[in-house]
Amino acid sequence: MSAKSSGGADAHKRRAGERAAEEVEDGMVVGLGTGSTTAYAIEALGRAVADGLEIRGIATSFQSRRLALDVGIPLTDLDAVDGIDLAIDGADQVVDDPDSPAHRALIKGGGAAHAREKLVAAAADRFVVVADSSKLVPVLEAPVPVEVLPAAHTVVADRIEDLGGDPTLRMATHKDGPVVTDNGNLVLDCAFGSIDDPAALARDLSSIPAVLEHGLFVDFADTTYVGTDDGLEVRSY
Numbered sequence: 001m002s003a004k005s006s007g008g009a010d011a012h013k014r015r016a017g018e019r020a021a022e023e024v025e026d027g028m029v030v031g032l033g034t035g036s037t038t039a040y041a042i043e044a045l046g047r048a049v050a051d052g053l054e055i056r057g058i059a060t061s062f063q064s065r066r067l068a069l070d071v072g073i074p075l076t077d078l079d080a081v082d083g084i085d086l087a088i089d090g091a092d093q094v095v096d097d098p099d100s101p102a103h104r105a106l107i108k109g110g111g112a113a114h115a116r117e118k119l120v121a122a123a124a125d126r127f128v129v130v131a132d133s134s135k136l137v138p139v140l141e142a143p144v145p146v147e148v149l150p151a152a153h154t155v156v157a158d159r160i161e162d163l164g165g166d167p168t169l170r171m172a173t174h175k176d177g178p179v180v181t182d183n184g185n186l187v188l189d190c191a192f193g194s195i196d197d198p199a200a201l202a203r204d205l206s207s208i209p210a211v212l213e214h215g216l217f218v219d220f221a222d223t224t225y226v227g228t229d230d231g232l233e234v235r236s237y
Contacts, residue, residue, distance in 0.1 A: 009132050009134065013036055013037040013040055013130070013227055014040045014227065015231065016040070016132065016232065017038060017039065017040025017042075017043075017130050017225075017227075019130075020041045020088045021041045021088070023086055023088075025085075027054060028055050028056075028086055029056050029076070030045065030058070030088065031057075031086065031089070031120035031121065032045075032065075032087075032088065033060050033120075034060050034111045034117060035110065035111055036090070037090040037130045037131060037227075039064075039067055040130075041130060042057075042067050042068055042071060042073065043067070043071055045068075046071025046072050047071070049071070050072055055073065055074070056075065056076045057073045057075050057076070058075070058076060058084060060089070061111060062182055064113075083123060083124075084120060084123045084124040085124070085125050086125065086126050087120050087121050087126070088128050088130060089108070089121065089128075089130070090129065090135075091106040092108055092109065093107040093135055093136075094131055094135050094136055094224060095138070095140055095198075096224075100139070102139070102196070102198050103237075104219070104224070105198040105199075106140075106216070106218075106221060107215050107217075108145075108215045109144070109145025110145070112145065112147070112181045112182075112187050114145055114147065114214070115212050116182065118217060121220050128221075128222065128225065129225070130224075130227075131224060131227070132226065132228075133227070133228050133233075135226075136226065139194045139195065140195040141195065143168070143190055143191045144165075144191075144192065144215050145170070146211055146214045146215070147181055147186070147211070147213050147214070148188055148211055148212065149185055149210040152209070153169060153188060157188060160190050160205075163204050163205070164192060165191060165192045167189070167191075168188065168189050168190075169186060169188060170186070170187040183212065195216075198216050198218050201216060202218050222236070222237060
């Protein structure tokens with residue numbers, strides 16, 4: 001994982017990620033999410049550590065762990081700490097409609113790390129989302145990633161179709177075969193069209209046997225930092 005990309009979106013991501021890193025204080029345990037926007041936060045935290053900031057990070061993926069080690073952030077594990085003070089992570093889509101009951105709901109899992117990301121977010125005292133403005137939507141409509149046990153992926157796919165979804169097994173791009181998560185599982189990308197009630201769908205997906213975790217994050221976010229052409233917008237909930 002690297003924070004390197006190009007164009008205006010890159011500057012937007014940098015603004016959001018670096019601003020979120022400013023929330024971290026000396027002595028904190030910090031959840032380190034996965035993705036290009038979060039990578040800017042991790043790199044900023046690495047610079048702060050080099051300047052004397054004392055923190056411990058909990059990585060949500062192989063990619064975030066590798067980047068954290070590269071920039072000098074000391075790492076620990078969830079079972080070795082009493083809790084997480086702050087978690088920083090990106091999102092594939094964020095509901096940005098204060099009049100919607102789904103306001104601040106997220107879809108995550110583009111990097112197939114959503115199971116660990118949700119575990120860390122749930123354990124954190126505060127969960128901060130970093131995004132560029134392209135991720136803001138009035139209604140969630142992107143496919144929902146669902147991590148499943150390999151032996152049950154066809155059975156789970158049938159159950160998801162019963163819920164009105166269209167599941168597709170995520171295939172790898174640089175090798176033959178499907179994407180395999182850090183947990184050794186497979187990912188179904190499940191299209192439901194417009195998701196008017198993410199909370200209800202989240203409950204339905206969680207009730208399916210052999211589903212490890214899905215990418216709907218409902219009522220997790222405390223603050224969202226959005227990088228824009230004009231600077232930064234802050235959503236506090």
